[in-house]
């Protein structure tokens with residue numbers, strides 16, 4: 001396999017880890033590593049990948065840019081110093097980013113710099129653009145992709161020999177990738193494994209190599225595609241399935257929460273199975289499925305998620321109904337109206353939402369967020385997609 005550095009030590013980090021301009025025209029790939037500072041694996045893999053690709057510049061189509069996320073936190077080996085950088089990319093927060101405030105958290109400065117760098121890339125480089133966000137998890141896991149559910153993202157990511165978890169954006173507020181997705185680009189996350197595991201580093205590296213091929217930057221032969229493909233597909237035991245998050249167990253700050261030992265990411269669970277202990281009693285699975293990201297280390301308010309396989313038929317139908325924009329008929333239903341004249345978001349009365357299963361909105365390309373006591377806001381992922389910019393690619 002590729003020469004992997006022996007340990008994850010703490011070097012000096014720079015915003016631009018490296019960039020390589022190919023001799024031939026092509027897309028622009030932007031990789032971000034370490035947006036969580038306790039996840040250096042992505043950054044190190046990017047350093048290695050840049051070194052590996054550099055001599056192959058003449059065969060490279062387009063440009064590869066590798067960025068570091070939370071530099072200050074990376075330096076200290078912390079997830080973040082003041083606030084989670086990967087929860088700051090909401091529209092409201094992005095607006096207030098434009099004015100500098102006197103007392104700012106460390107992360108706001110990081111965010112401004114990172115965002116300016118990305119903006120500049122979007123202005124000066126040529127598309128199509130691809131964004132990849134490299135992460136690791138606190139517990140052991142097989143590698144997987146986290147993908148905002150747009151047809152564009154689905155189509156691109158299904159090339160990878162990896163499990164794909166759709167719909168995490170419904171549960172997370174303000175990750176960088178959701179923001180980039182809303183700008184209409186292909187953007188998604190890759191979770192390589194446990195934070196300090198050697199395997200994560202190898203998985204990250206293989207992921208970068210496959211991405212070069214899938215975007216059309218490199219031909220498979222010139223980078224030894226096969227071995228990286230094999231390495232990743234072996235790591236996931238050929239689990240190339242689309243999953244959807246169907247449940248999130250929220251843990252409030254006041255509560256003590258302890259997962260029962262032994263649950264592995266993607267492990268099957270049965271309805272009513274005891275999963276954890278929490279102030280007030282035991283926590284049982286409200287439905288059958290697979291456990292996803294159980295909270296074993298550190299703090300957080302996501303106790304665990306439950307995911308389930310999305311039937312192929314559902315994927316097909318949803319592709320079809322989204323393409324014909326069937327969702328425009330939703331406003332004919334009582335309690336459903338457009339939030340603005342842009343017709344990107346629906347306001348749905350919560351009583352109505354109870355009758356219309358969430359699945360229906362998912363099918364039509366909507367993801368829901370709480371809006372107020374009486375309404376959900378449902379956002380359409382397809383409207384902003386820059387499909388035209390990707391149409392001439394090999395994978396489209």
Ligand SMILES: [Zn+2]
Pocket residue numbers: 036039135136
């Ligand atoms: Zn992370």
